[in-house]
Amino acid sequence: MAKAALVTGSNSGIGLAIARQLAAAGYDIALNSFTDRADDHALAEEIAAETGVRVIYLAADMSKPAECRALVERAHDAFGRLDVLVNNAGIQFVAPVEEFPEERWDAIIAINLSSAFHTSAKAIPLMKAAGEGRIVNIASAHGLRASPFKSAYVAAKHGIVGFTKTVALELAGSGITCNAICPGFVRTPLVEKQIDDLAATHSHLRKEEVVRDIVLQKQPSKQFVTVEQIGGTAVFLCSDAAAQITGTTISVDGGWTAQ
Ligand code: NAD
Incomplete structure:
Protein backbone atom coordinates (compact mmCIF):
# COMPACT_ATOMS: atom_id res chain seq x y z
CA MET A 1 0.00 0.00 0.00
CA ALA A 2 1.38 3.41 -0.96
CA LYS A 3 2.22 5.86 1.81
CA ALA A 4 -0.19 8.78 2.17
CA ALA A 5 0.37 12.51 2.63
CA LEU A 6 -1.90 15.42 3.54
CA VAL A 7 -0.79 18.91 2.46
CA THR A 8 -2.85 21.80 3.80
CA GLY A 9 -3.37 24.82 1.52
CA SER A 10 -2.31 22.89 -1.56
CA ASN A 11 -4.42 24.17 -4.46
CA SER A 12 -1.82 26.87 -5.19
CA GLY A 13 1.84 27.87 -4.87
CA ILE A 14 4.21 26.03 -2.54
CA GLY A 15 1.64 23.56 -1.20
CA LEU A 16 0.68 22.48 -4.70
CA ALA A 17 4.33 21.95 -5.66
CA ILE A 18 4.94 19.90 -2.51
CA ALA A 19 1.86 17.79 -3.30
CA ARG A 20 3.01 17.28 -6.90
CA GLN A 21 6.49 16.16 -5.82
CA LEU A 22 5.22 13.85 -3.07
CA ALA A 23 2.85 12.33 -5.68
CA ALA A 24 5.79 11.89 -8.07
CA ALA A 25 7.65 10.17 -5.21
CA GLY A 26 4.78 7.66 -4.90
CA TYR A 27 2.66 9.06 -2.06
CA ASP A 28 -1.12 9.07 -2.24
CA ILE A 29 -2.13 12.70 -1.72
CA ALA A 30 -4.89 14.62 0.02
CA LEU A 31 -5.01 18.16 -1.35
CA ASN A 32 -6.75 20.88 0.67
CA SER A 33 -7.97 24.43 0.65
CA PHE A 34 -11.04 26.24 1.97
CA THR A 35 -12.74 26.35 -1.45
CA ASP A 36 -14.76 23.51 -2.98
CA ARG A 37 -14.71 24.29 -6.71
CA ALA A 38 -14.75 22.00 -9.72
CA ASP A 39 -11.20 23.29 -10.42
CA ASP A 40 -9.98 21.98 -7.06
CA HIS A 41 -11.23 18.46 -7.79
CA ALA A 42 -9.95 18.67 -11.39
CA LEU A 43 -6.49 19.45 -9.99
CA ALA A 44 -6.60 16.24 -7.95
CA GLU A 45 -7.58 14.27 -11.06
CA GLU A 46 -4.80 15.92 -13.08
CA ILE A 47 -2.08 14.99 -10.55
CA ALA A 48 -3.47 11.45 -10.26
CA ALA A 49 -3.38 11.06 -14.06
CA GLU A 50 0.21 12.41 -14.22
CA THR A 51 1.62 10.28 -11.43
CA GLY A 52 -0.59 7.19 -11.08
CA VAL A 53 -1.12 7.66 -7.31
CA ARG A 54 -4.48 8.33 -5.65
CA VAL A 55 -5.19 12.05 -5.20
CA ILE A 56 -8.24 13.48 -3.48
CA TYR A 57 -9.27 17.04 -2.74
CA LEU A 58 -10.71 17.77 0.73
CA ALA A 59 -12.22 21.21 1.36
CA ALA A 60 -11.63 22.45 4.92
CA ASP A 61 -11.05 25.91 6.36
CA MET A 62 -7.76 25.98 8.30
CA SER A 63 -8.94 28.97 10.33
CA LYS A 64 -11.43 26.64 12.05
CA PRO A 65 -10.05 24.19 14.67
CA ALA A 66 -12.77 21.56 14.19
CA GLU A 67 -12.25 21.56 10.41
CA CYS A 68 -8.47 21.18 10.86
CA ARG A 69 -8.96 18.14 13.08
CA ALA A 70 -11.66 16.61 10.87
CA LEU A 71 -9.44 17.08 7.80
CA VAL A 72 -6.80 14.76 9.26
CA GLU A 73 -9.43 12.11 10.00
CA ARG A 74 -10.91 12.42 6.50
CA ALA A 75 -7.48 11.98 4.87
CA HIS A 76 -6.69 9.00 7.11
CA ASP A 77 -10.07 7.42 6.41
CA ALA A 78 -9.64 7.87 2.65
CA PHE A 79 -6.26 6.13 2.46
CA GLY A 80 -6.32 3.94 5.58
CA ARG A 81 -3.07 5.58 6.76
CA LEU A 82 -1.36 8.96 7.13
CA ASP A 83 2.43 8.98 6.83
CA VAL A 84 3.09 12.65 6.10
CA LEU A 85 1.44 15.84 7.30
CA VAL A 86 2.57 19.09 5.65
CA ASN A 87 1.26 22.19 7.39
CA ASN A 88 1.49 24.72 4.60
CA ALA A 89 -1.71 26.84 4.51
CA GLY A 90 -0.86 30.48 5.05
CA ILE A 91 -1.91 34.06 4.38
CA GLN A 92 -0.20 37.44 4.66
CA PHE A 93 -1.25 40.98 5.56
CA VAL A 94 1.00 44.02 5.76
CA ALA A 95 0.32 47.06 7.99
CA PRO A 96 1.88 48.95 10.92
CA VAL A 97 0.99 47.39 14.29
CA GLU A 98 -1.22 50.30 15.35
CA GLU A 99 -3.26 50.02 12.15
CA PHE A 100 -3.25 46.22 11.91
CA PRO A 101 -6.90 45.05 11.75
CA GLU A 102 -7.73 42.73 14.68
CA GLU A 103 -9.56 40.41 12.34
CA ARG A 104 -6.43 40.02 10.10
CA TRP A 105 -4.23 39.35 13.15
CA ASP A 106 -6.61 36.62 14.35
CA ALA A 107 -6.89 35.05 10.88
CA ILE A 108 -3.10 34.94 10.38
CA ILE A 109 -2.48 33.40 13.81
CA ALA A 110 -5.29 30.87 13.22
CA ILE A 111 -4.28 29.80 9.69
CA ASN A 112 -0.46 30.16 9.82
CA LEU A 113 0.05 28.84 13.38
CA SER A 114 -2.91 27.30 15.23
CA SER A 115 -3.99 25.09 12.32
CA ALA A 116 -0.69 23.19 12.63
CA PHE A 117 -1.39 22.57 16.32
CA HIS A 118 -4.84 21.16 15.55
CA THR A 119 -3.78 18.96 12.61
CA SER A 120 -0.68 17.70 14.44
CA ALA A 121 -2.66 16.89 17.59
CA LYS A 122 -4.93 14.71 15.49
CA ALA A 123 -2.19 13.17 13.31
CA ILE A 124 0.31 12.26 16.03
CA PRO A 125 -1.74 9.41 17.61
CA LEU A 126 -2.27 7.95 14.10
CA MET A 127 1.46 8.17 13.35
CA LYS A 128 2.37 6.73 16.77
CA ALA A 129 0.10 3.75 16.10
CA ALA A 130 1.91 3.25 12.77
CA GLY A 131 5.35 3.64 14.41
CA GLU A 132 6.53 6.28 11.94
CA GLY A 133 5.59 9.60 10.42
CA ARG A 134 6.73 12.94 9.13
CA ILE A 135 5.43 16.38 10.04
CA VAL A 136 6.76 19.18 7.83
CA ASN A 137 5.79 22.74 8.74
CA ILE A 138 6.20 25.48 6.15
CA ALA A 139 7.55 28.35 8.22
CA SER A 140 9.51 31.17 6.52
CA ALA A 141 12.68 33.24 6.72
CA HIS A 142 10.24 35.31 8.77
CA GLY A 143 10.27 32.45 11.31
CA LEU A 144 13.91 33.41 11.98
CA ARG A 145 14.07 37.12 11.11
CA ALA A 146 11.63 40.03 11.31
CA SER A 147 10.54 42.71 8.86
CA PRO A 148 8.49 45.80 9.67
CA PHE A 149 4.72 45.79 9.01
CA LYS A 150 4.43 41.99 9.12
CA SER A 151 3.81 41.60 12.87
CA ALA A 152 1.18 38.86 12.68
CA TYR A 153 3.03 36.88 10.01
CA VAL A 154 6.40 37.13 11.80
CA ALA A 155 4.79 36.20 15.14
CA ALA A 156 3.00 33.21 13.59
CA LYS A 157 6.11 32.01 11.76
CA HIS A 158 8.35 32.36 14.84
CA GLY A 159 5.59 30.50 16.68
CA ILE A 160 5.57 27.62 14.22
CA VAL A 161 9.35 27.26 14.56
CA GLY A 162 8.95 26.95 18.35
CA PHE A 163 6.05 24.54 17.92
CA THR A 164 8.17 22.43 15.55
CA LYS A 165 10.98 22.09 18.11
CA THR A 166 8.57 21.17 20.91
CA VAL A 167 6.76 18.51 18.89
CA ALA A 168 10.11 17.05 17.78
CA LEU A 169 11.23 16.70 21.41
CA GLU A 170 7.95 15.08 22.43
CA LEU A 171 8.29 12.57 19.56
CA ALA A 172 12.05 11.95 19.64
CA GLY A 173 12.80 8.25 19.18
CA SER A 174 9.24 7.44 18.11
CA GLY A 175 9.98 7.22 14.38
CA ILE A 176 8.12 10.48 13.82
CA THR A 177 10.06 13.61 12.91
CA CYS A 178 8.91 17.22 12.89
CA ASN A 179 10.80 19.93 11.01
CA ALA A 180 10.22 23.35 9.51
CA ILE A 181 11.21 24.61 6.07
CA CYS A 182 12.00 28.32 6.01
CA PRO A 183 11.66 29.66 2.47
CA GLY A 184 12.85 33.09 1.42
CA PHE A 185 10.81 34.85 -1.26
CA VAL A 225 13.32 30.49 -4.60
CA THR A 226 11.20 28.19 -6.81
CA VAL A 227 8.24 26.17 -5.59
CA GLU A 228 9.98 23.06 -6.95
CA GLN A 229 12.97 23.72 -4.64
CA ILE A 230 10.62 23.77 -1.64
CA GLY A 231 8.86 20.64 -2.91
CA GLY A 232 12.20 18.83 -3.22
CA THR A 233 13.19 19.85 0.31
CA ALA A 234 9.90 18.47 1.67
CA VAL A 235 10.40 15.16 -0.17
CA PHE A 236 13.91 14.93 1.30
CA LEU A 237 12.57 15.51 4.84
CA CYS A 238 10.15 12.61 4.26
CA SER A 239 12.92 10.27 3.10
CA ASP A 240 14.84 7.69 5.14
CA ALA A 241 17.97 9.85 4.79
CA ALA A 242 16.23 12.43 7.00
CA ALA A 243 15.16 10.00 9.75
CA GLN A 244 17.49 11.66 12.33
CA ILE A 245 16.70 15.21 11.24
CA THR A 246 14.14 16.49 13.72
CA GLY A 247 13.30 19.70 15.53
CA THR A 248 15.20 21.87 13.13
CA THR A 249 14.71 24.47 10.43
CA ILE A 250 15.97 24.17 6.88
CA SER A 251 16.43 27.55 5.23
CA VAL A 252 15.87 27.73 1.47
CA ASP A 253 16.32 31.47 1.19
CA GLY A 254 19.16 32.48 -1.16
CA GLY A 255 21.30 33.45 1.86
CA TRP A 256 18.77 35.74 3.60
CA THR A 257 19.26 34.36 7.12
CA ALA A 258 23.04 33.99 6.74
CA GLN A 259 23.18 37.78 7.19
P1 NAD B 1 -0.40 30.83 -1.91
O1 NAD B 1 -1.31 31.96 -1.64
O2 NAD B 1 -0.08 30.45 -3.31
O3 NAD B 1 -0.88 29.51 -1.16
C1 NAD B 1 -1.53 29.54 0.08
C2 NAD B 1 -2.40 28.31 0.16
O4 NAD B 1 -3.09 28.32 1.42
C3 NAD B 1 -3.47 28.29 -0.93
O5 NAD B 1 -3.66 26.97 -1.37
C4 NAD B 1 -4.68 28.81 -0.20
O6 NAD B 1 -5.89 28.38 -0.80
C5 NAD B 1 -4.46 28.16 1.16
N1 NAD B 1 -5.26 28.77 2.22
C6 NAD B 1 -5.38 30.08 2.55
N2 NAD B 1 -6.27 30.23 3.55
C7 NAD B 1 -6.71 28.99 3.86
C8 NAD B 1 -7.64 28.49 4.79
N3 NAD B 1 -8.32 29.30 5.61
N4 NAD B 1 -7.87 27.15 4.82
C9 NAD B 1 -7.22 26.31 3.96
N5 NAD B 1 -6.32 26.73 3.06
C10 NAD B 1 -6.07 28.06 3.01
O7 NAD B 1 0.93 31.19 -1.10
P2 NAD B 1 2.32 30.40 -0.92
O8 NAD B 1 3.38 31.41 -1.11
O9 NAD B 1 2.35 29.15 -1.70
O10 NAD B 1 2.24 30.07 0.65
C11 NAD B 1 2.27 28.76 1.17
C12 NAD B 1 3.00 28.77 2.51
O11 NAD B 1 4.36 29.14 2.29
C13 NAD B 1 2.43 29.78 3.50
O12 NAD B 1 2.43 29.21 4.81
C14 NAD B 1 3.41 30.91 3.43
O13 NAD B 1 3.44 31.68 4.60
C15 NAD B 1 4.70 30.16 3.20
N6 NAD B 1 5.79 30.95 2.66
C16 NAD B 1 5.68 31.56 1.45
C17 NAD B 1 6.75 32.31 0.99
C18 NAD B 1 6.72 33.01 -0.34
O14 NAD B 1 7.62 33.80 -0.61
N7 NAD B 1 5.74 32.75 -1.20
C19 NAD B 1 7.91 32.44 1.76
C20 NAD B 1 7.97 31.80 2.99
C21 NAD B 1 6.91 31.06 3.43
Missing part, protein backbone atom coordinates in the same frame (compact mmCIF):
# COMPACT_ATOMS: atom_id res chain seq x y z
CA VAL A 186 9.03 32.48 -3.65
CA ARG A 187 7.04 34.07 -6.48
CA THR A 188 3.58 32.66 -5.63
CA PRO A 189 0.21 34.50 -5.55
CA LEU A 190 0.98 35.42 -1.89
CA VAL A 191 4.11 37.34 -2.96
CA GLU A 192 2.68 38.59 -6.26
CA LYS A 193 0.09 40.53 -4.25
CA GLN A 194 2.84 42.14 -2.14
CA ILE A 195 4.71 43.11 -5.33
CA ASP A 196 1.55 44.71 -6.76
CA ASP A 197 0.90 46.59 -3.48
CA LEU A 198 4.51 47.85 -3.37
CA ALA A 199 4.37 48.86 -7.05
CA ALA A 200 1.25 50.90 -6.28
CA THR A 201 2.97 52.63 -3.30
CA HIS A 202 6.23 53.23 -5.23
CA SER A 203 4.60 54.33 -8.48
CA HIS A 204 7.86 55.94 -9.72
CA LEU A 205 9.44 52.45 -9.93
CA ARG A 206 8.84 49.86 -12.64
CA LYS A 207 7.61 46.46 -11.40
CA GLU A 208 11.02 44.84 -12.10
CA GLU A 209 12.67 47.58 -10.01
CA VAL A 210 10.26 46.91 -7.14
CA VAL A 211 11.19 43.22 -7.32
CA ARG A 212 14.96 43.84 -7.49
CA ASP A 213 15.36 46.81 -5.14
CA ILE A 214 12.65 46.19 -2.54
CA VAL A 215 11.43 42.58 -2.51
CA LEU A 216 14.74 40.81 -3.21
CA GLN A 217 16.76 43.35 -1.26
CA LYS A 218 16.87 40.90 1.70
CA GLN A 219 17.74 37.88 -0.46
CA PRO A 220 21.49 37.99 -1.32
CA SER A 221 21.12 35.64 -4.31
CA LYS A 222 18.74 38.24 -5.85
CA GLN A 223 16.81 35.28 -7.21
CA PHE A 224 13.44 33.94 -6.17
Whole structure:
Protein backbone atom coordinates (compact mmCIF):
# COMPACT_ATOMS: atom_id res chain seq x y z
CA MET A 1 0.00 0.00 0.00
CA ALA A 2 1.38 3.41 -0.96
CA LYS A 3 2.22 5.86 1.81
CA ALA A 4 -0.19 8.78 2.17
CA ALA A 5 0.37 12.51 2.63
CA LEU A 6 -1.90 15.42 3.54
CA VAL A 7 -0.79 18.91 2.46
CA THR A 8 -2.85 21.80 3.80
CA GLY A 9 -3.37 24.82 1.52
CA SER A 10 -2.31 22.89 -1.56
CA ASN A 11 -4.42 24.17 -4.46
CA SER A 12 -1.82 26.87 -5.19
CA GLY A 13 1.84 27.87 -4.87
CA ILE A 14 4.21 26.03 -2.54
CA GLY A 15 1.64 23.56 -1.20
CA LEU A 16 0.68 22.48 -4.70
CA ALA A 17 4.33 21.95 -5.66
CA ILE A 18 4.94 19.90 -2.51
CA ALA A 19 1.86 17.79 -3.30
CA ARG A 20 3.01 17.28 -6.90
CA GLN A 21 6.49 16.16 -5.82
CA LEU A 22 5.22 13.85 -3.07
CA ALA A 23 2.85 12.33 -5.68
CA ALA A 24 5.79 11.89 -8.07
CA ALA A 25 7.65 10.17 -5.21
CA GLY A 26 4.78 7.66 -4.90
CA TYR A 27 2.66 9.06 -2.06
CA ASP A 28 -1.12 9.07 -2.24
CA ILE A 29 -2.13 12.70 -1.72
CA ALA A 30 -4.89 14.62 0.02
CA LEU A 31 -5.01 18.16 -1.35
CA ASN A 32 -6.75 20.88 0.67
CA SER A 33 -7.97 24.43 0.65
CA PHE A 34 -11.04 26.24 1.97
CA THR A 35 -12.74 26.35 -1.45
CA ASP A 36 -14.76 23.51 -2.98
CA ARG A 37 -14.71 24.29 -6.71
CA ALA A 38 -14.75 22.00 -9.72
CA ASP A 39 -11.20 23.29 -10.42
CA ASP A 40 -9.98 21.98 -7.06
CA HIS A 41 -11.23 18.46 -7.79
CA ALA A 42 -9.95 18.67 -11.39
CA LEU A 43 -6.49 19.45 -9.99
CA ALA A 44 -6.60 16.24 -7.95
CA GLU A 45 -7.58 14.27 -11.06
CA GLU A 46 -4.80 15.92 -13.08
CA ILE A 47 -2.08 14.99 -10.55
CA ALA A 48 -3.47 11.45 -10.26
CA ALA A 49 -3.38 11.06 -14.06
CA GLU A 50 0.21 12.41 -14.22
CA THR A 51 1.62 10.28 -11.43
CA GLY A 52 -0.59 7.19 -11.08
CA VAL A 53 -1.12 7.66 -7.31
CA ARG A 54 -4.48 8.33 -5.65
CA VAL A 55 -5.19 12.05 -5.20
CA ILE A 56 -8.24 13.48 -3.48
CA TYR A 57 -9.27 17.04 -2.74
CA LEU A 58 -10.71 17.77 0.73
CA ALA A 59 -12.22 21.21 1.36
CA ALA A 60 -11.63 22.45 4.92
CA ASP A 61 -11.05 25.91 6.36
CA MET A 62 -7.76 25.98 8.30
CA SER A 63 -8.94 28.97 10.33
CA LYS A 64 -11.43 26.64 12.05
CA PRO A 65 -10.05 24.19 14.67
CA ALA A 66 -12.77 21.56 14.19
CA GLU A 67 -12.25 21.56 10.41
CA CYS A 68 -8.47 21.18 10.86
CA ARG A 69 -8.96 18.14 13.08
CA ALA A 70 -11.66 16.61 10.87
CA LEU A 71 -9.44 17.08 7.80
CA VAL A 72 -6.80 14.76 9.26
CA GLU A 73 -9.43 12.11 10.00
CA ARG A 74 -10.91 12.42 6.50
CA ALA A 75 -7.48 11.98 4.87
CA HIS A 76 -6.69 9.00 7.11
CA ASP A 77 -10.07 7.42 6.41
CA ALA A 78 -9.64 7.87 2.65
CA PHE A 79 -6.26 6.13 2.46
CA GLY A 80 -6.32 3.94 5.58
CA ARG A 81 -3.07 5.58 6.76
CA LEU A 82 -1.36 8.96 7.13
CA ASP A 83 2.43 8.98 6.83
CA VAL A 84 3.09 12.65 6.10
CA LEU A 85 1.44 15.84 7.30
CA VAL A 86 2.57 19.09 5.65
CA ASN A 87 1.26 22.19 7.39
CA ASN A 88 1.49 24.72 4.60
CA ALA A 89 -1.71 26.84 4.51
CA GLY A 90 -0.86 30.48 5.05
CA ILE A 91 -1.91 34.06 4.38
CA GLN A 92 -0.20 37.44 4.66
CA PHE A 93 -1.25 40.98 5.56
CA VAL A 94 1.00 44.02 5.76
CA ALA A 95 0.32 47.06 7.99
CA PRO A 96 1.88 48.95 10.92
CA VAL A 97 0.99 47.39 14.29
CA GLU A 98 -1.22 50.30 15.35
CA GLU A 99 -3.26 50.02 12.15
CA PHE A 100 -3.25 46.22 11.91
CA PRO A 101 -6.90 45.05 11.75
CA GLU A 102 -7.73 42.73 14.68
CA GLU A 103 -9.56 40.41 12.34
CA ARG A 104 -6.43 40.02 10.10
CA TRP A 105 -4.23 39.35 13.15
CA ASP A 106 -6.61 36.62 14.35
CA ALA A 107 -6.89 35.05 10.88
CA ILE A 108 -3.10 34.94 10.38
CA ILE A 109 -2.48 33.40 13.81
CA ALA A 110 -5.29 30.87 13.22
CA ILE A 111 -4.28 29.80 9.69
CA ASN A 112 -0.46 30.16 9.82
CA LEU A 113 0.05 28.84 13.38
CA SER A 114 -2.91 27.30 15.23
CA SER A 115 -3.99 25.09 12.32
CA ALA A 116 -0.69 23.19 12.63
CA PHE A 117 -1.39 22.57 16.32
CA HIS A 118 -4.84 21.16 15.55
CA THR A 119 -3.78 18.96 12.61
CA SER A 120 -0.68 17.70 14.44
CA ALA A 121 -2.66 16.89 17.59
CA LYS A 122 -4.93 14.71 15.49
CA ALA A 123 -2.19 13.17 13.31
CA ILE A 124 0.31 12.26 16.03
CA PRO A 125 -1.74 9.41 17.61
CA LEU A 126 -2.27 7.95 14.10
CA MET A 127 1.46 8.17 13.35
CA LYS A 128 2.37 6.73 16.77
CA ALA A 129 0.10 3.75 16.10
CA ALA A 130 1.91 3.25 12.77
CA GLY A 131 5.35 3.64 14.41
CA GLU A 132 6.53 6.28 11.94
CA GLY A 133 5.59 9.60 10.42
CA ARG A 134 6.73 12.94 9.13
CA ILE A 135 5.43 16.38 10.04
CA VAL A 136 6.76 19.18 7.83
CA ASN A 137 5.79 22.74 8.74
CA ILE A 138 6.20 25.48 6.15
CA ALA A 139 7.55 28.35 8.22
CA SER A 140 9.51 31.17 6.52
CA ALA A 141 12.68 33.24 6.72
CA HIS A 142 10.24 35.31 8.77
CA GLY A 143 10.27 32.45 11.31
CA LEU A 144 13.91 33.41 11.98
CA ARG A 145 14.07 37.12 11.11
CA ALA A 146 11.63 40.03 11.31
CA SER A 147 10.54 42.71 8.86
CA PRO A 148 8.49 45.80 9.67
CA PHE A 149 4.72 45.79 9.01
CA LYS A 150 4.43 41.99 9.12
CA SER A 151 3.81 41.60 12.87
CA ALA A 152 1.18 38.86 12.68
CA TYR A 153 3.03 36.88 10.01
CA VAL A 154 6.40 37.13 11.80
CA ALA A 155 4.79 36.20 15.14
CA ALA A 156 3.00 33.21 13.59
CA LYS A 157 6.11 32.01 11.76
CA HIS A 158 8.35 32.36 14.84
CA GLY A 159 5.59 30.50 16.68
CA ILE A 160 5.57 27.62 14.22
CA VAL A 161 9.35 27.26 14.56
CA GLY A 162 8.95 26.95 18.35
CA PHE A 163 6.05 24.54 17.92
CA THR A 164 8.17 22.43 15.55
CA LYS A 165 10.98 22.09 18.11
CA THR A 166 8.57 21.17 20.91
CA VAL A 167 6.76 18.51 18.89
CA ALA A 168 10.11 17.05 17.78
CA LEU A 169 11.23 16.70 21.41
CA GLU A 170 7.95 15.08 22.43
CA LEU A 171 8.29 12.57 19.56
CA ALA A 172 12.05 11.95 19.64
CA GLY A 173 12.80 8.25 19.18
CA SER A 174 9.24 7.44 18.11
CA GLY A 175 9.98 7.22 14.38
CA ILE A 176 8.12 10.48 13.82
CA THR A 177 10.06 13.61 12.91
CA CYS A 178 8.91 17.22 12.89
CA ASN A 179 10.80 19.93 11.01
CA ALA A 180 10.22 23.35 9.51
CA ILE A 181 11.21 24.61 6.07
CA CYS A 182 12.00 28.32 6.01
CA PRO A 183 11.66 29.66 2.47
CA GLY A 184 12.85 33.09 1.42
CA PHE A 185 10.81 34.85 -1.26
CA VAL A 186 9.03 32.48 -3.65
CA ARG A 187 7.04 34.07 -6.48
CA THR A 188 3.58 32.66 -5.63
CA PRO A 189 0.21 34.50 -5.55
CA LEU A 190 0.98 35.42 -1.89
CA VAL A 191 4.11 37.34 -2.96
CA GLU A 192 2.68 38.59 -6.26
CA LYS A 193 0.09 40.53 -4.25
CA GLN A 194 2.84 42.14 -2.14
CA ILE A 195 4.71 43.11 -5.33
CA ASP A 196 1.55 44.71 -6.76
CA ASP A 197 0.90 46.59 -3.48
CA LEU A 198 4.51 47.85 -3.37
CA ALA A 199 4.37 48.86 -7.05
CA ALA A 200 1.25 50.90 -6.28
CA THR A 201 2.97 52.63 -3.30
CA HIS A 202 6.23 53.23 -5.23
CA SER A 203 4.60 54.33 -8.48
CA HIS A 204 7.86 55.94 -9.72
CA LEU A 205 9.44 52.45 -9.93
CA ARG A 206 8.84 49.86 -12.64
CA LYS A 207 7.61 46.46 -11.40
CA GLU A 208 11.02 44.84 -12.10
CA GLU A 209 12.67 47.58 -10.01
CA VAL A 210 10.26 46.91 -7.14
CA VAL A 211 11.19 43.22 -7.32
CA ARG A 212 14.96 43.84 -7.49
CA ASP A 213 15.36 46.81 -5.14
CA ILE A 214 12.65 46.19 -2.54
CA VAL A 215 11.43 42.58 -2.51
CA LEU A 216 14.74 40.81 -3.21
CA GLN A 217 16.76 43.35 -1.26
CA LYS A 218 16.87 40.90 1.70
CA GLN A 219 17.74 37.88 -0.46
CA PRO A 220 21.49 37.99 -1.32
CA SER A 221 21.12 35.64 -4.31
CA LYS A 222 18.74 38.24 -5.85
CA GLN A 223 16.81 35.28 -7.21
CA PHE A 224 13.44 33.94 -6.17
CA VAL A 225 13.32 30.49 -4.60
CA THR A 226 11.20 28.19 -6.81
CA VAL A 227 8.24 26.17 -5.59
CA GLU A 228 9.98 23.06 -6.95
CA GLN A 229 12.97 23.72 -4.64
CA ILE A 230 10.62 23.77 -1.64
CA GLY A 231 8.86 20.64 -2.91
CA GLY A 232 12.20 18.83 -3.22
CA THR A 233 13.19 19.85 0.31
CA ALA A 234 9.90 18.47 1.67
CA VAL A 235 10.40 15.16 -0.17
CA PHE A 236 13.91 14.93 1.30
CA LEU A 237 12.57 15.51 4.84
CA CYS A 238 10.15 12.61 4.26
CA SER A 239 12.92 10.27 3.10
CA ASP A 240 14.84 7.69 5.14
CA ALA A 241 17.97 9.85 4.79
CA ALA A 242 16.23 12.43 7.00
CA ALA A 243 15.16 10.00 9.75
CA GLN A 244 17.49 11.66 12.33
CA ILE A 245 16.70 15.21 11.24
CA THR A 246 14.14 16.49 13.72
CA GLY A 247 13.30 19.70 15.53
CA THR A 248 15.20 21.87 13.13
CA THR A 249 14.71 24.47 10.43
CA ILE A 250 15.97 24.17 6.88
CA SER A 251 16.43 27.55 5.23
CA VAL A 252 15.87 27.73 1.47
CA ASP A 253 16.32 31.47 1.19
CA GLY A 254 19.16 32.48 -1.16
CA GLY A 255 21.30 33.45 1.86
CA TRP A 256 18.77 35.74 3.60
CA THR A 257 19.26 34.36 7.12
CA ALA A 258 23.04 33.99 6.74
CA GLN A 259 23.18 37.78 7.19
P1 NAD B 1 -0.40 30.83 -1.91
O1 NAD B 1 -1.31 31.96 -1.64
O2 NAD B 1 -0.08 30.45 -3.31
O3 NAD B 1 -0.88 29.51 -1.16
C1 NAD B 1 -1.53 29.54 0.08
C2 NAD B 1 -2.40 28.31 0.16
O4 NAD B 1 -3.09 28.32 1.42
C3 NAD B 1 -3.47 28.29 -0.93
O5 NAD B 1 -3.66 26.97 -1.37
C4 NAD B 1 -4.68 28.81 -0.20
O6 NAD B 1 -5.89 28.38 -0.80
C5 NAD B 1 -4.46 28.16 1.16
N1 NAD B 1 -5.26 28.77 2.22
C6 NAD B 1 -5.38 30.08 2.55
N2 NAD B 1 -6.27 30.23 3.55
C7 NAD B 1 -6.71 28.99 3.86
C8 NAD B 1 -7.64 28.49 4.79
N3 NAD B 1 -8.32 29.30 5.61
N4 NAD B 1 -7.87 27.15 4.82
C9 NAD B 1 -7.22 26.31 3.96
N5 NAD B 1 -6.32 26.73 3.06
C10 NAD B 1 -6.07 28.06 3.01
O7 NAD B 1 0.93 31.19 -1.10
P2 NAD B 1 2.32 30.40 -0.92
O8 NAD B 1 3.38 31.41 -1.11
O9 NAD B 1 2.35 29.15 -1.70
O10 NAD B 1 2.24 30.07 0.65
C11 NAD B 1 2.27 28.76 1.17
C12 NAD B 1 3.00 28.77 2.51
O11 NAD B 1 4.36 29.14 2.29
C13 NAD B 1 2.43 29.78 3.50
O12 NAD B 1 2.43 29.21 4.81
C14 NAD B 1 3.41 30.91 3.43
O13 NAD B 1 3.44 31.68 4.60
C15 NAD B 1 4.70 30.16 3.20
N6 NAD B 1 5.79 30.95 2.66
C16 NAD B 1 5.68 31.56 1.45
C17 NAD B 1 6.75 32.31 0.99
C18 NAD B 1 6.72 33.01 -0.34
O14 NAD B 1 7.62 33.80 -0.61
N7 NAD B 1 5.74 32.75 -1.20
C19 NAD B 1 7.91 32.44 1.76
C20 NAD B 1 7.97 31.80 2.99
C21 NAD B 1 6.91 31.06 3.43
